[in-house]
Each structure stands twice: as structure tokens, then as C-alpha cells.
Amino acid sequence: MRHAHSLRWAGLVAAAVFVVGCSDQTAVETSQLTIMTTSRALDEATSMAVAEYLKAQGVDVEIQQHSALSEAYGALNAPTAQDQAVLGILTAPQDQQAEERTVQLPEDLEIVAQAPAEIGFVATASSITAAKFARQVVETDDPEMPMGEACAEQTWFHPQLDEESLEIIGDALAQQGCEPTFETVETLDAETSTELIEQLTMEPNTVVMLRGVNPAISDQGLASLDIETRQWPHSNIVAVSHIDADNPLAAEVGEVLDVLNSDAATTLMRGYYNAQTSVSDLQYEVDDAVRYWLAEADLIDPDTVINITDDND
Structure with a gap:
């Protein structure tokens, strides 16, 4: 510790x-x-x-x-x-x-x-990944769980999320048929943040859970997935x-x-x-x-x- x-x-x-x-x-x-x-x-x-x-x-x-x-x-x-x-x-x-x-x-x-x-979290992705996600949701063969196929192809990185918060988000996503692969980022500092943003822009189907106030979202022209987040944890x-x-x-x-x-x-x-x-x-x-x-x-x-x-x- x-x-x-x-x-x-x-x-x-x-x-x-x-x-x-x-x-x-x-x-x-x-x-x-x-x-x-x-x-x-x-x-x-x-x-x-x-x-x-x-x-x-x-x-x-x-x-x-x-x-x-x-x-x-x-x-x-x-x-x-x-x-x-x-x-x-x-x-x-x-x-x-x-x-x-x-x-x-x-x-x-x-x-x-x-x-x-x-303060809330945003499912952040490159504009290409976000556009692909939106297209797959619209063209899905499963109207009851339209995000299922799109999310299954994705890897979501979640820096600084405790287990309880991650469980709440995972349950909320599952209700929408979205069950991606989750990977933990132990520390989010200037260096790891830069690396994650580069990974977002270079690798398809990569999503990072960033706080909505993170300046990289607007500064780097990133997009957010069209996913309901009202049940996700928020803070002040x-x-x-x-x-x-x-x-x-x-x-x-x-x-x-x-x-x-x-x-x-x-x-x-x-x-x-x-x-x-x-x-x-x-x-x-x-x-x-x-x-x-x-x-x-x-x-x-x-x-x-x-x-x-x-x-x-």
C-alpha cells in the first residue's frame, strides 16, 4: 500500500x-x-x-x-x-x-x-469507433438488444474505477445488452492519459471510461458512445x-x-x-x-x- x-x-x-x-x-x-x-x-x-x-x-x-x-x-x-x-x-x-x-x-x-x-464517466472513443458503434446498433438483427454485437467487439479501459462502481456500470450496460471486455488502468496520470488517448485514436473498438470534465475529450476531438448513463455512478x-x-x-x-x-x-x-x-x-x-x-x-x-x-x- x-x-x-x-x-x-x-x-x-x-x-x-x-x-x-x-x-x-x-x-x-x-x-x-x-x-x-x-x-x-x-x-x-x-x-x-x-x-x-x-x-x-x-x-x-x-x-x-x-x-x-x-x-x-x-x-x-x-x-x-x-x-x-x-x-x-x-x-x-x-x-x-x-x-x-x-x-x-x-x-x-x-x-x-x-x-x-x-462528475460522471463518459464512454469515450474515437469518432470512427463511435460512428461504427452507432451504425451497428441501427443495423442490428436483434432489436431487443441492439448494442450486443457492437459491444462484444470492444475493449473498455476503466481507470480509477472502484469495484462497486464498475459493477454498477456493468449491470447497467448488461440491461442494454452491452457486455464489452473490461481492462483496468491502475493509474491515470498525464503519461498514462496520453497513452490511452493515442490508443483510442489508433486502435479500433477501443473505449476509455473518462470523467466528463477530462479536457482530452474536446481537445482531441473524441466522441462518446450513445449509451444511457443515468444509472452510472456520479460524484461531486x-x-x-x-x-x-x-x-x-x-x-x-x-x-x-x-x-x-x-x-x-x-x-x-x-x-x-x-x-x-x-x-x-x-x-x-x-x-x-x-x-x-x-x-x-x-x-x-x-x-x-x-x-x-x-x-x-
Whole structure:
């Protein structure tokens, strides 16, 4: 099992500092924040956005990454110093059984901020594979299970899907007569994401389960299969804490999450992946991309960031 590791941004270390949000002028007294998150790209990018926003206001922030959502939840119960706040910034699953599809959390945790983006998976393929799939469905000899033949020829890769989610998706597909071959991708980072996209475009009958906010879908001209996905698992980006904890920075964290709709999440992830794969001679890191996104969202001073509009290579 991979151990949690830390990414640290040095901020103003003091006995107490006062944080004032861009739109909320109420002062909040605190000195440190520890963010518990997972190693998933969207969770890391969102946590970095919150950290950089608070860093600009003089808060010392530590991000602790955990390999599983349950580990991040458990870490929120660890004892902390009186002047240190602890929050989880993560993509939490919705309760599949709830009529309103509310976020499902352990009983000892509560939501302190939630992004408007709803995160779902998309059966992504090349335009050629998607067109072939649509044609086979229309021309099928089995009108009761029209997707059967088309899906049987396909291999679906599913990065970062837990067993329960995969089972739910598999059952939902089976009800539509779609039973492809599934293969697991253990880690989805910039390198493996690029490899998967190349495989999609080069190999026929290849499908990848990507989050709908993944920028590669639009940037690479990919298509999605015409499949009913309402029964598939969905999730939300939330900030959570222990129910008995004080949340002096909740309003400030909410400033960032409030602007994170689906389009904003896609833009954030585009910068995140581009920075990791950049071959520019400029020293351009992921935190630079995150700060640029914050500036574009009017959350930090644009004069303090690197302009990347002409540097996405």
C-alpha cells in the first residue's frame, strides 16, 4: 500500500494570521490548514487550487495525498494543533439510492463547501469507433438488444474505477445488452492519459471510461458512445470535515469551489495536464497552471501569475 505523502507550500508562518476572501470581507483567524485528498488528478488539482488561493492570503497549507478515499476520510480524524484547520478536498460519490443523489459520506463527516460540477464517466472513443458503434446498433438483427454485437467487439479501459462502481456500470450496460471486455488502468496520470488517448485514436473498438470534465475529450476531438448513463455512478467535488471540528477557512475554501462548474473543472484539468507534459524551455510547473486558473477566475491578482496563453506545448 502506498503511504500518504505531502506536498507543501510555504506560506506565512505565524501564531495567527487573518484571512480575508475576495468577496467576503469577514476576517478569519487561523494559521495553518492541512488538506486531506487522494492521488486522483482532479482531487490533486482542486486541492492545489485551494492551497494556492490560501497561500496568496498568507496561510500555511499542507496537502496530504492518500491512495484511497477511505484513507483520506480516516485522516480527517487525526488530532491537530489548536491553530491548525483540517479539511478534506475530494471527489465524493453520490448516494445511488437517494432520490436527490446527495453526496455519500461517513456519518462523522460533513460537507462545508461543494462545487457545482457533477462528475460522471463518459464512454469515450474515437469518432470512427463511435460512428461504427452507432451504425451497428441501427443495423442490428436483434432489436431487443441492439448494442450486443457492437459491444462484444470492444475493449473498455476503466481507470480509477472502484469495484462497486464498475459493477454498477456493468449491470447497467448488461440491461442494454452491452457486455464489452473490461481492462483496468491502475493509474491515470498525464503519461498514462496520453497513452490511452493515442490508443483510442489508433486502435479500433477501443473505449476509455473518462470523467466528463477530462479536457482530452474536446481537445482531441473524441466522441462518446450513445449509451444511457443515468444509472452510472456520479460524484461531486466537496470540502469536508469532522462534524465536531471548527471550520475557520470554510468560506475561503468555498470561494474556490463555488466557481468550479463543469467548464471550469475542464479548464483546470487542461492546465494541470499541460503543465505536466510541457516541453517548453520556460520553467513552468503545475502550480503555475493552477495559479493561472485562479487568476482567470478572478480569485487572485493576475499580475502575480505566468501568462500561459501562448505556452501550452
